[in-house]
Amino acid sequence: MRVHATFEGNVEYTPEEELEADILEAEYLASLSVIQVPKTITMAQCREQLICIGLDDEVEAILNAIPDLVKQKIYRNGWEYETIVKIDNPMLLELAPLLSIDLDNFFIEANKL
Numbered sequence: 695m696r697v698h699a700t701f702e703g704n705v706e707y708t709p710e711e712e713l714e715a716d717i718l719e720a721e722y723l724a725s726l727s728v729i730q731v732p733k734t735i736t737m738a739q740c741r742e743q744l745i746c747i748g749l750d751d752e753v754e755a756i757l758n759a760i761p762d763l764v765k766q767k768i769y770r771n772g773w774e775y776e777t778i779v780k781i782d783n784p785m786l787l788e789l790a791p792l793l794s795i796d797l798d799n800f801f802i803e804a805n806k807l
């Protein structure tokens with residue numbers, strides 16, 4: 695039995711009121727549960743997620759279209775040899791809008807793979 699202390703004294707709840715309070719508490723706690731966005735994913739997860747959403751070939755096309763050859767080589771190096779992808783990676787921050795990717799959702803989904 696749930697008892698609530700007040701300035702006027704203790705109040706006892708009926709079983710129905712207890713159930714309603716439990717439901718409200720559960721709903722409140724569920725509303726607080728926030729999905730944590732991973733700060734890193736593996737490159738394998740990144741590539742697999744891109745394949746799943748049909749954008750893997752788009753990355754190659756974007757990399758090939760970078761006019762600054764040095765920048766293109768640096769980005770390609772990261773694309774081909776990095777093993778961990780950080781959500782704040784400069785290359786990723788530049789490519790995500792070109793691919794219409796929301797990085798938070800992308801990382802959440804990729805982290806499931």
